[in-house]
Amino acid sequence: xxxxxxxxxxxxxxxxxxxxxxxxxxxxxxxxxxxxxxxxxxxxxxxxxxxxxxxxxxxxxxxxxxxxxxxxxxxxxxxxxxxxxxxxxxxxxxxxxxxxxxxxxxxxxxxxxxxxxxxxxxxxxxx
Amino acid sequence: xxxxxxxxxxxxxxxxxxxxxxxxxxxxxxxxxxxxxxxxxxxxxxxxxxxxxxxxxxxxxxxxxxxxxxxxxxxxxxxxxxxxxxxxxxxxxxxxxxxxxxxxxxxxxxxxxxxxxxxxxxxxxxxxxxxxxxxxxxxxxxxxxxxxxxxxxxxxxxxxxxxxxxxxxxxxxxxxxxxxxxxxxxxxxxxxxxxxxxxxxxxxxxxxxxxxxxxxxxxxxxxxxxxxxxxxxxxxxxxxxxxxxxxxxxxxxxxxxxxxxxxxxxx
Amino acid sequence: xxxxxxxxxxxxxxxxxxxxxxxxxxxxxxxxxxxxxxxxxxxxxxxxxxxxxxxxxxxxxxxxxxxxxxxxxxxxxxxxxxx
Numbered sequence: 416x417x418x419x420x421x422x423x424x425x426x427x428x429x430x431x432x433x434x435x436x437x438x439x440x441x442x443x444x445x446x447x448x449x450x451x452x453x454x455x456x457x458x459x460x461x462x463x464x465x466x467x468x469x470x471x472x473x474x475x476x477x478x479x480x481x482x483x484x485x486x487x488x489x490x491x492x493x494x495x496x497x498x499x500x501x502x503x504x505x506x507x508x509x510x511x512x513x514x515x516x517x518x519x520x521x522x523x524x525x526x527x528x529x530x531x532x533x534x535x536x537x538x539x540x541x542x
Numbered sequence: 543x544x545x546x547x548x549x550x551x552x553x554x555x556x557x558x559x560x561x562x563x564x565x566x567x568x569x570x571x572x573x574x575x576x577x578x579x580x581x582x583x584x585x586x587x588x589x590x591x592x593x594x595x596x597x598x599x600x601x602x603x604x605x606x607x608x609x610x611x612x613x614x615x616x617x618x619x620x621x622x623x624x625x626x627x628x629x630x631x632x633x634x635x636x637x638x639x640x641x642x643x644x645x646x647x648x649x650x651x652x653x654x655x656x657x658x659x660x661x662x663x664x665x666x667x668x669x670x671x672x673x674x675x676x677x678x679x680x681x682x683x684x685x686x687x688x689x690x691x692x693x694x695x696x697x698x699x700x701x702x703x704x705x706x707x708x709x710x711x712x713x714x715x716x717x718x719x720x721x722x723x724x725x726x727x728x729x730x731x732x733x734x735x736x737x738x739x740x741x742x743x744x745x746x747x748x749x750x751x752x753x754x755x756x757x758x759x760x761x762x763x764x765x766x767x768x769x770x771x772x773x774x775x776x777x778x779x780x781x782x783x784x785x786x787x788x789x790x791x792x793x794x795x796x797x798x799x800x801x802x803x804x805x806x807x808x809x
Numbered sequence: 810x811x812x813x814x815x816x817x818x819x820x821x822x823x824x825x826x827x828x829x830x831x832x833x834x835x836x837x838x839x840x841x842x843x844x845x846x847x848x849x850x851x852x853x854x855x856x857x858x859x860x861x862x863x864x865x866x867x868x869x870x871x872x873x874x875x876x877x878x879x880x881x882x883x884x885x886x887x888x889x890x891x892x
Binding site: 422425426428429432433435436439440442443447448449451452454455456458459462463465466469470473475476477478479480481496501504505508509512515516519522523526531532533 | 811813814815817818821822824825828829831832837840841844847848851854855858859860861862863866867870871874875878879881882883885886887889890891
Binding site for chain 1: 557584625
């Protein structure tokens with residue numbers, strides 16, 4: 416079945432919203448000086464890219480990839496969404512979580528040693 | 543006001559770009575067709591007719607995570623373990639329990655005391671049913687990790703010490719989870735060296751030239767071979783790792799700072 | 810027309826709005842709250858994309874653990890994004 420113009424517009428709009436969110440969070444990582452703000456923007460970037468990966472596997476008029484007893488196999492294969500991006504995103508979320516938690520610990524240690532979390536002042540320190 | 547102008551201009555430009563792309567028809571088959579690889583995984587997830595290729599789990603995502611792409615998940619668990627160890631290493635030398643703090647009022651404490659058993663029951667149910675319904679090891683682990691945040695905030699950091707939760711016990715439980723995962727991975731190897739038959743690492747069911755298999759069903763209930771053991775072990779490992787993280791994060795700075803900063807400055 | 814597509818567009822737009830608010834906000838506690846609202850919108854988005862496993866991971870992680878750890882960090886360090 417094909418999509419009409421309004422449905423295609425909404426699908427494309429979702430895609431561009433996710434890409435724009437990723438772009439804004441990259442701006443947040445680069446342009447804001449506080450280390451905490453950089454960590455917040457990094458978590459938003461990870462979320463946006465993970466949802467984008469699942470969006471690539473999406474299918475309109477579909478069911479989640481769980482086989483229930485009343486659905487028989489050929490209907491399941493014809494109408495379920497792609498389960499592989501979901502498995503890969505599961506891995507990506509857990510690795511992102513581990514790295515972000517470690518970054519928070521490192522930021523705490525930087526504050527203890529240098530007294531500031533402002534990237535511009537840290538750049539001017541020596542040693 | 544300036545932020546509102548920027549926000550509206552971003553939203554309008556995104557909508558215009560989306561309209562232009564959708565009219566030009568540049569998206570192709572997005573949202574309409576799935577790939578052949580997806581069809582293969584969906585066919586093989588629960589297929590009693592193809593016993594040598596299937597994962598015997600009606601939940602396709604858990605079958606992919608622990609059976610079809612199990613080595614990916616194994617290494618991701620290793621990365622998680624290394625990150626937790628690195629966070630613990632930053633806190634070397636510091637006293638790890640007996641912080642301080644006051645906690646919140648009586649009403650919040652009573653409500654939290656009601657919520658904690660509910661949370662534990664939901665988390666265990668998500669872990670054990672991971673091969674039948676949406677769920678699994680990580681989901682259950684992070685659902686239980688919310689309890690450690692609640693304890694650190696509502697009951698204050700020194701409550702961990704009063705309940706008998708000190709860091710060596712939590713690290714032991716977390717490591718037990720990881721060792722259980724390693725045991726399930728290496729069980730075919732031990733079987734093969736004991737009986738001399740052929741078996742593969744992380745093998746789940748009977749293959750073409752190997753007779754070793756984890757039990758598929760227990761008393762008529764589907765347990766899907768290694769999937770349930772992996773889910774339960776991962777649940778233990780992830781949830782106790784978060785206990786350590788929040789036990790360390792909730793320590794007060796006055797307690798921790800002398801030990802950590804003194805070491806770096808050489809005093 | 811499928812209601813799912815309209816809801817997808819709506820919640821991704823909400824995510825975009827709150828992302829911009831979180832990035833451009835000076836007060837860090839408010840930025841964490843905006844980011845938690847954006848994560849809730851993304852959790853609904855993931856449910857609409859037929860991914861219940863991911864919702865079960867994403868909801869405690871992005872709405873519970875990240876704001877909790879970030880608030881601990883903010884409480885021990887600076888509270889304002891200077892600059």
